[in-house]
Amino acid sequence: MSSGNSQAHSHSGIGAYLGVFAALMVLTALTVWAAFQHLGVWNTPVALAIAVSKALMVAWIFMHLRDSPKLTLFVVFASILWLAFLILITASDYLTRSWLPIYAS
Amino acid sequence: MSATAPDETPRVAERPNYLNTGYGVKSWLLTIDHKRIAILYLIGVTFFFAIGGLYAAAIRLELLTPAGDVFQSETYNKLFTTHGVMMVFFFMIPGIPGVLGNFLIPLMIGAKDVAFPRLNLLSWYLYIIGGLLALWATVHGGVDTGWTFYTPYSTVYSNGWVVVTGVGVFISGFSSILTGLNFLVTLHTMRAPGMGWTRMPLFCWSMYATAIIQILGTPVIAITLLLLVAERVFHLGVFDPAQGGDPVLFQHLFWFYSHPAVYIMILPAMGVISELVTAFARKPIFGYKFIAASSVAIATLSFLVWGHHMFVSGQSVYAGLVFSILSFMVGVPSAIKVFNWTATLYKGSVSYQTPLLYAIGFIGLFTFGGLTGLMLAALGLDIHVHDTYFIVAHFHYIMVGGTIMAYLGGLHYWWPKISGRLYPEYWSRVSAWVIFIGFNLTFFPQFIVGYLGMPRRYHAYPEEFQVLNVMSTAGASILGIGYVIPLVYFAWSMRYGKRAADNPWGATGLEWETPSPPPTENFAVTPTVTGRPYDYLTGREEAAAG
Amino acid sequence: MGAHAAAHAGGHDSPPELRHHFVDLPAQREASTLGMWAFLVTEVLFFGGMFTAYVIYRATYRTAFEGASNLLDIKLGAFNTAVLIMSSLTMALAVWASSLGRKNLIILFLILTILLGGIFLGVKVIEYKQKFEHHEVPGPHFVVPLNEKTHQPLPPQSEMFFSLYFCMTGLHALHMIIGIGLLTWLIVKARRGAFTTRYNTPVDMVGLYWHFVDVVWIFLFPLLYLLGRHTL
Numbered sequence: 001m002s003s004g005n006s007q008a009h010s011h012s013g014i015g016a017y018l019g020v021f022a023a024l025m026v027l028t029a030l031t032v033w034a035a036f037q038h039l040g041v042w043n044t045p046v047a048l049a050i051a052v053s054k055a056l057m058v059a060w061i062f063m064h065l066r067d068s069p070k071l072t073l074f075v076v077f078a079s080i081l082w083l084a085f086l087i088l089i090t091a092s093d094y095l096t097r098s099w100l101p102i103y104a105s
Numbered sequence: 106m107s108a109t110a111p112d113e114t115p116r117v118a119e120r121p122n123y124l125n126t127g128y129g130v131k132s133w134l135l136t137i138d139h140k141r142i143a144i145l146y147l148i149g150v151t152f153f154f155a156i157g158g159l160y161a162a163a164i165r166l167e168l169l170t171p172a173g174d175v176f177q178s179e180t181y182n183k184l185f186t187t188h189g190v191m192m193v194f195f196f197m198i199p200g201i202p203g204v205l206g207n208f209l210i211p212l213m214i215g216a217k218d219v220a221f222p223r224l225n226l227l228s229w230y231l232y233i234i235g236g237l238l239a240l241w242a243t244v245h246g247g248v249d250t251g252w253t254f255y256t257p258y259s260t261v262y263s264n265g266w267v268v269v270t271g272v273g274v275f276i277s278g279f280s281s282i283l284t285g286l287n288f289l290v291t292l293h294t295m296r297a298p299g300m301g302w303t304r305m306p307l308f309c310w311s312m313y314a315t316a317i318i319q320i321l322g323t324p325v326i327a328i329t330l331l332l333l334v335a336e337r338v339f340h341l342g343v344f345d346p347a348q349g350g351d352p353v354l355f356q357h358l359f360w361f362y363s364h365p366a367v368y369i370m371i372l373p374a375m376g377v378i379s380e381l382v383t384a385f386a387r388k389p390i391f392g393y394k395f396i397a398a399s400s401v402a403i404a405t406l407s408f409l410v411w412g413h414h415m416f417v418s419g420q421s422v423y424a425g426l427v428f429s430i431l432s433f434m435v436g437v438p439s440a441i442k443v444f445n446w447t448a449t450l451y452k453g454s455v456s457y458q459t460p461l462l463y464a465i466g467f468i469g470l471f472t473f474g475g476l477t478g479l480m481l482a483a484l485g486l487d488i489h490v491h492d493t494y495f496i497v498a499h500f501h502y503i504m505v506g507g508t509i510m511a512y513l514g515g516l517h518y519w520w521p522k523i524s525g526r527l528y529p530e531y532w533s534r535v536s537a538w539v540i541f542i543g544f545n546l547t548f549f550p551q552f553i554v555g556y557l558g559m560p561r562r563y564h565a566y567p568e569e570f571q572v573l574n575v576m577s578t579a580g581a582s583i584l585g586i587g588y589v590i591p592l593v594y595f596a597w598s599m600r601y602g603k604r605a606a607d608n609p610w611g612a613t614g615l616e617w618e619t620p621s622p623p624p625t626e627n628f629a630v631t632p633t634v635t636g637r638p639y640d641y642l643t644g645r646e647e648a649a650a651g
Numbered sequence: 652m653g654a655h656a657a658a659h660a661g662g663h664d665s666p667p668e669l670r671h672h673f674v675d676l677p678a679q680r681e682a683s684t685l686g687m688w689a690f691l692v693t694e695v696l697f698f699g700g701m702f703t704a705y706v707i708y709r710a711t712y713r714t715a716f717e718g719a720s721n722l723l724d725i726k727l728g729a730f731n732t733a734v735l736i737m738s739s740l741t742m743a744l745a746v747w748a749s750s751l752g753r754k755n756l757i758i759l760f761l762i763l764t765i766l767l768g769g770i771f772l773g774v775k776v777i778e779y780k781q782k783f784e785h786h787e788v789p790g791p792h793f794v795v796p797l798n799e800k801t802h803q804p805l806p807p808q809s810e811m812f813f814s815l816y817f818c819m820t821g822l823h824a825l826h827m828i829i830g831i832g833l834l835t836w837l838i839v840k841a842r843r844g845a846f847t848t849r850y851n852t853p854v855d856m857v858g859l860y861w862h863f864v865d866v867v868w869i870f871l872f873p874l875l876y877l878l879g880r881h882t883l
Contacts, residue, residue, distance in 0.1 A: 014744070017743045020740075024739075028732050028733060031872075031873055031877065032729050035873070035878075035880040037881060038881050039881065043878070043881045044878065047873040050873070051872075054866075054869045055866045055869050058739060058862050059862070062739055062740075062742075062862045062865075063858075063859055063862045064855075068684075071293070072684070072688050075685070075689065076688065078321070079696065080695070082321045082408065082699075083695055083696060083699040085409065086361055086700070087703050090358075090361075090703055090706075091706060091707065092423075092424055093412070093420050094707060094711070096421040096423040097419075097420075097421040099421070099422075099423055100421070100422050100423070216672065218672035220682045221686060222670075286686060286689045286690060286693070287686075290685045290689065291682075293682075294678060294681050295678075295682070321692065321693075322696070323693070324693045324694070324696035324697035325696050325697075328699075332701070332704070335818060339789070340789070340791060341789050341790070341818070342810065342811065348807075348808075348810060349807065349808035349811045350811065351707070354703075354704060358703065
């Protein structure tokens with residue numbers, strides 16, 4: 001029921017925090033480097049993939065999602081899903097306008 | 106009739122309760138008792154409802170005659186804008202959650218208060234500050250953009266009071282967010298021992314679904330209004346075509362919240378109706394799980410249909426098609442509720458007290474409004490009636506014929522618990538009928554006149570629509586009288602009403618197991634829940650029990 | 652209140668941090684945690700509205716956005732990203748220290764977090780100032796900037812990029828300022844010995860908030876600073 005007392009958080013341990021910190025710094029350097037490479041259409045997906053990885057690490061370790069009850073995970077998932085609704089459905093309007101020739105794009 | 110006598114001797118009723126522990130303005134303005142906060146909301150929403158109502162009266166006055174002869178068109182634009190802003194943001198959205206939700210949720214789940222009582226008080230202050238800001242803007246000149254604030258008119262061409270109004274709505278939005286957050290956490294973590302999710306009252310289920318919408322949707326209109334204000338103040342051009350902006354993007358962001366917002370307005374009302382039909386049919390609710398699930402389904406689906414407000418905006422036809430079919434689908438869970446309420450009443454031991462009169466009125470009028478909503482979900486038909494009085498009639502059937510009737514029904518049902526007094530039954534029935542008749546006379550003609558082509562937000566109209574408009578204004582006058590009567594007798598009852606017993610209706614539910622009115626801490630001992638909700642004996646069981 | 656005292660007759664054996672409407676400390680912690688996560692959900696959607704505008708406008712005005720993005724100082728942006736990541740580390744360590752009730756460590760890590768946050772904000776001030784000087788602030792004084800590589804004027808919708816830049820980083824900076832305020836409040840409480848092995852919920856909750864603000868920047872940095880570098 002309870003999400004654990006304060007002792008639960010020491011399970012994450014300093015080691016994990018330092019490890020994530022190092023990974024985040026490396027990924028930041030990586031994303032800066034990758035931004036200057038000519039990857040064509042892949043520039044943006046690569047940048048986003050790196051950002052998502054960084055965010056997941058922060059959430060999983062720093063924000064203790066690893067030690068959290070399932071409800072918390074569901075709440076986080078819901079927020080991302082709803083953001084996806086907002087962005088993707090709005091974008092689908094703009095993307096499909098030109099399908100009908102009466103609209104000049 | 107009720108199993109216990111409704112009266113209570115005065116001596117017993119002087120025991121400490123949440124109303125008499127602590128007198129003085131400070132004890133009310135600094136309270137963290139959810140029940141007192143509910144009363145504060147009651148005062149607030151009644152005040153803003155009155156203002157919105159006055160503006161409605163002005164609108165109907167103008168529309169008595171085809172010519173725009175009472176107000177100038179700019180003034181008329183301010184009338185319907187203020188009516189909309191006041192009613193939507195400062196009455197409908199905070200109404201049932203703030204008043205009934207706050208009062209009842211802890212009681213219904215056997216808790217001492219909500220999860221975050223101080224946040225609850227903050228919610229009320231944010232609501233009042235937001236409302237007063239919007240009122241200030243109104244008094245000093247008023248906004249004429251419509252409650253929808255469409256750009257670029259609102260950001261470039263209309264007067265500057267848009268900023269103050271936008272900020273007021275923004276602040277009030279945080280009230281809504283925090284209330285939803287509070288209720289969500291309360292329902293998840295503070296239910297009494299034994300009260301699993303499937304033993305929770307259906308009002309709580311609908312408040313849970315409402316909280317989901319408040320949390321996920323309101324922030325989007327918050328950022329949209331912030332961008333609107335920033336554009337206005339800093340000349341940013343985010344939504345201004347002259348600077349590359351897209352007004353349709355504003356509409357997407359606005360309606361992403363504002364469509365689910367209408368479900369913030371109706372879900373709590375549906376929760377009230379679930380409580381009323383089961384209590385006054387003295388029968389377990391039909392299809393508890395379906396009603397609970399349909400509330401969550403509505404909350405989810407409501408976020409996927411907003412484009413039906415934008416069929417004529419230049420939105421992609423293909424997006425329109427998808428929004429159209431999803432809008433049909435979102436009607437299904439609502440219909441499920443209507444079937445279940447009807448089935449609950451069927452062969453029940455029905456007692457036609459005032460709360461049930463409102464509930465039956467709701468079921469009929471909400472169904473009517475909902476069916477017209479399905480008509481509007483159809484792309485072709487919507488294009489014909491878009492921006493006409495057909496739309497106006499549709500949403501008033503739901504918001505007034507639906508939500509306000511449920512609000513009044515709930516207010517009457519729980520009034521003995523809230524105040525410790527009984528309202529006068531005769532006058533309550535009179536006002537229920539006056540409201541029902543007044544409502545239908547006001548809004549049914551608007552369906553006709555809208556379908557025939559009368560546009561909304563115009564202060565002049567073709568001569569041939571006058572008869573129907575006169576009917577509508579007459580109805581509005583009757584409706585207004587109908588709303589004043591309860592104001593009078595509720596106030597009267599606080600002093601002179603018969604004192605109420607703990608459970609004057611003989612209803613099930615933990616709230617009825619506390620005194621009327623309840624003590625500040627609600628329950629001296631936290632109750633343990635066993636057995637199903639709405640555990641009324643059916644006729645057969647009653648006969649078998651002898 | 653009389654009723655309240657009666658309920659606690661026979662000695663106050665509940666811990667001072669326990670609010671009266673909760674059954675016990677674990678229940679209170681569970682509620683606080685769920686409440687903070689629900690609040691962060693609202694923040695996701697709050698920033699999300701602007702991310703939506705960004706997605707739509709970037710797709711519509713690709714060249715303008717790529718060109719305008721290259722005018723941002725990538726060194727300062729990357730530096731700030733590193734600073735914020737460091738502050739997330741110190742925040743996580745503050746939470747860890749608070750779970751052990753180690754007062755001096757808590758205060759040390761909180762101060763470090765505030766310092767790093769302050770550095771971030773200082774760099775943002777520098778960046779904003781540069782924008783003002785180069786007439787890259789949207790509005791009546793905006794001057795269409797020149798492409799870094801070709802020195803031709805960018806499309807006029809580059810102003811839209813800067814509108815979103817200021818709105819998104821401005822809102823983010825506001826959240827940082829609020830976060831620093833919360834951290835200061837935590838220091839005050841820590842000095843009074845409020846955080847023990849039994850109770851460190853406020854530190855934990857502010858930690859969640861701070862990490863979230865970091866996550867927002869993790870997305871802002873590539874979207875605002877990096878998206879056009881490959882055209883250079």
